[in-house]
Amino acid sequence: MKCTKCGATNSESAKVCEKCGATMGTRKMRKPKRNKFLYAIVLLVALLGLGLGLSQLIGNDEPEQALPQEETEAVEEEVVEEEPAEEVVEAEPEAEVEEEVIVEEPETQVSSEEQVEGTVTKAENITHPSDQEEKVEPKKIDKTAIIKDAQSRVYTILTEGGQGSGFLFTETGMVVTNAHVVAGYTDVIVRNINGQDHEGTVVGISAESDIALIQVGDLTGIEPLEVEMAATAVGTEVIALGSPSGFENTASLGYLTGIDRDFYQEFTYEDIYQIDAALAPGSSGGPLLDGGTGKVIGINSLLFPDGDSIGFSIPMYSMYDQLNAWANTPMSREAVAAIFPVYDDFDGYEDDNYEFDYSTTHEFTEESLTEFVTSYQEFYELALNEEDFYYVQNLLVYQSNIYNSMIEYIDQIAGKNMEHNFNKLDINSIEIEQDHAIIRTNEAFEFKDAQGNWSLQERSKVYTIVMDDYGFFYVSDIINVE
Numbered sequence: 001m002k003c004t005k006c007g008a009t010n011s012e013s014a015k016v017c018e019k020c021g022a023t024m025g026t027r028k029m030r031k032p033k034r035n036k037f038l039y040a041i042v043l044l045v046a047l048l049g050l051g052l053g054l055s056q057l058i059g060n061d062e063p064e065q066a067l068p069q070e071e072t073e074a075v076e077e078e079v080v081e082e083e084p085a086e087e088v089v090e091a092e093p094e095a096e097v098e099e100e101v102i103v104e105e106p107e108t109q110v111s112s113e114e115q116v117e118g119t120v121t122k123a124e125n126i127t128h129p130s131d132q133e134e135k136v137e138p139k140k141i142d143k144t145a146i147i148k149d150a151q152s153r154v155y156t157i158l159t160e161g162g163q164g165s166g167f168l169f170t171e172t173g174m175v176v177t178n179a180h181v182v183a184g185y186t187d188v189i190v191r192n193i194n195g196q197d198h199e200g201t202v203v204g205i206s207a208e209s210d211i212a213l214i215q216v217g218d219l220t221g222i223e224p225l226e227v228e229m230a231a232t233a234v235g236t237e238v239i240a241l242g243s244p245s246g247f248e249n250t251a252s253l254g255y256l257t258g259i260d261r262d263f264y265q266e267f268t269y270e271d272i273y274q275i276d277a278a279l280a281p282g283s284s285g286g287p288l289l290d291g292g293t294g295k296v297i298g299i300n301s302l303l304f305p306d307g308d309s310i311g312f313s314i315p316m317y318s319m320y321d322q323l324n325a326w327a328n329t330p331m332s333r334e335a336v337a338a339i340f341p342v343y344d345d346f347d348g349y350e351d352d353n354y355e356f357d358y359s360t361t362h363e364f365t366e367e368s369l370t371e372f373v374t375s376y377q378e379f380y381e382l383a384l385n386e387e388d389f390y391y392v393q394n395l396l397v398y399q400s401n402i403y404n405s406m407i408e409y410i411d412q413i414a415g416k417n418m419e420h421n422f423n424k425l426d427i428n429s430i431e432i433e434q435d436h437a438i439i440r441t442n443e444a445f446e447f448k449d450a451q452g453n454w455s456l457q458e459r460s461k462v463y464t465i466v467m468d469d470y471g472f473f474y475v476s477d478i479i480n481v482e
Contacts, residue, residue, distance in 0.1 A: 143253070144386065144388070146289060146294040149294065150241055151241065151390065153222065153224065154166070154167045154193070154225075154242070154287060155190045155191060155192055156190075156191040156282075156472075157175075157177050157182065157189075157200075157214070158189040158190075158470050159182060159184075159188050160185070161184065163243060163282055164178060164180075164242075164243070164282060164283075164286075165177065165241070165286030165300070166181070166190065166214060166286070167225055167241070167285075167287040168219060168222060168225055169224050169225075169323060170224050170327050173218070173219035173220040174203075174215060174216075174224075174323075174326075175190055175200065175213070175215075176212075176214075176299060177212050177214060177284075177299075178211065178212060178284045178299065178301050179207070179210045179267065180210055180266065180267070180284065181284050181285045182202050183212075184340050184341060185202065186201060186336050187202075188200045190214060194393070194394075195397070195474070198216050198218040199218075200215060200216040201333075202214055202331075203336070204322075204323070204325075204326025204330065204336075205340070207267075207339050207340070209268065209322065210266075210299075210301050210314065211299065211314065211319050211322065212285075213327060225295075225296050226295045227317075228293070228295040228296060228317065229316075229320065232259075232297045232298075233256070234256055236255065236256045236290060236291070236292070236297075237253070238254055238256050238288055238290065238291050238298075240252045240253075240254065240275065240283065240313075241289065243283070244280030244281065244282045253291065254275050254277030254278070255275065255276055256274070256275055258274030259271070259273060261274050261312060263312070269301065269302065269312065269314065271318065272298075273288070273314075273315055274310065274312055275288065275298075275310075275311050275312070277311065278311075279303045283300050284300060286300045287299065287300070288313040288316075296316050297316055298316055299313060299314045299316060299319065300313045301313060362469075362471035364432045364437045369430055369432075369437055369439060369465060369473070370427055370430070372465065373439055373465075376395050376463075376475060377425055377443070379391045379392050380422075381420055381421070381445075383406075384413070384420040385419060387410060387413060388410070389406060389407050389410050392406060395475055396476075397466065397475065400476055402478050416450040417452075418449060419448040420445050420446075420447055421446040422443065422445040423444055423446065424442070424458075425441060426441060427439060427441050428440045428442060435466065436476070437466075438462060438463070438464060439463040439465060440461070441460070442458070442459075442460050443459045443460075444457065444458045444459070459481075460481040460482075461478055461479065461481065462481060463477075463478055464476045464478075
């Protein structure tokens with residue numbers, strides 16, 4: 001028997017070491033006890049991990065609900081109470097199994113997490129592209145903003161024979177219109193929304209397609225309207241701008257209701273757009289705008305006389321190359337005159353001092369004056385409720401007292417949330433003089449003030465109406481009669 005202190009060999013019966021005198025012990029060496037509690041925990045975790053992985057494979061959405069924390073603790077306590085201290089050797093074979101489980105269990109757990117993360121990633125990959133598409137989708141512009149922005153570049157085209165419409169095509173002052181608006185003329189008048197007249201010269205015209213181009217030097221440097229170079233789909237909301245029925249530079253809303261329409265009259269119209277936006281004589285040559293983007297998609301050209309609100313517009317993309325060619329290389333006056341007979345009583349074009357003959361007379365009628373004042377009230381109501389002067393801008397004499405006072409009043413009420421709902425217009429009398437007309441009315445409207453209080457307002461008014469050389473009516477003054 002060896003001494004545990006000095007290592008000397010002693011007899012089996014020795015109580016103390018014969019060499020160093022240390023007490024001899026008889027302790028039996030025991031193998032380290034394996035903790036069954038630890039085995040139970042490891043096994044439980046392994047089962048949990050396996051359960052998570054299986055739940056992912058069969059589509060279980062709640063793998064974490066395997067076992068409540070309280071039950072786990074109860075199991076742990078139970079295992080500790082039943083564990084015998086001396087059972088060590090029998091657990092030896094389980095050590096290998098437990099080592100395998102310990103190695104595999106983290107792999108199962110990681111795999112389960114990877115599957116969950118992979119699912120989230122796929123969902124994000126599906127969602128993000130649609131979000132991206134929404135961001136890059138062309139942003140639609142408010143229609144009021146589109147109309148206001150375009151009207152400053154939409155014009156009334158005036159000739160001795162009548163009037164039409166046009167719009168700015170280039171920064172060099174080129175204005176697009178219909179050929180039938182200027183056919184027979186090389187010199188025209190181009191009037192802007194403020195009633196200012198500019199001299200224009202026809203520098204491009206076609207005998208086949210109903211298009212023409214006018215050079216206006218005073219408009220050089222102004223940014224033109226943007227043009228849509230692709231075909232427009234049926235159902236697109238559209239805005240038609242022009243000067244129909246003597247109402248300069250007005251707008252009407254509608255939809256593109258047909259494509260590929262063909263007509264063969266004085267001009268050839270092929271693959272043109274059909275629209276239900278209101279057109280009238282005088283709309284010809286005005287732009288048709290996309291109601292969402294504000295781009296010019298067509299040139300308003302035809303009105304179907306036997307139907308309600310059926311008009312036709314030449315697609316802008318189909319005429320762009322020809323218009324652009326004229327803009328870059330204008331036709332001469334002689335070339336323009338050769339397309340259509342120009343000024344039959346005029347022998348040549350050498351005289352640069354040639355002027356229009358404004359001998360054509362226009363007269364006031366009670367019917368036309370009644371229609372004008374009725375329309376004015378409608379536009380006036382819009383101007384007040386939209387708090388925007390442009391609705392009546394082209395119906396008033398430019399820079400007159402009523403023109404300037406109207407701007408002031410609309411500025412004063414802006415942002416105060418007032419409302420005006422006109423419900424009465426009685427025309428009491430119409431007096432037609434040589435150069436103007438006097439119209440007396442009784443009007444009533446419901447009014448909401450800045451405090452939100454409603455009241456009924458009645459007014460007696462006296463309108464002074466004047467007419468220009470082309471037959472357009474304007475309000476030169478309005479007096480409220482007490």
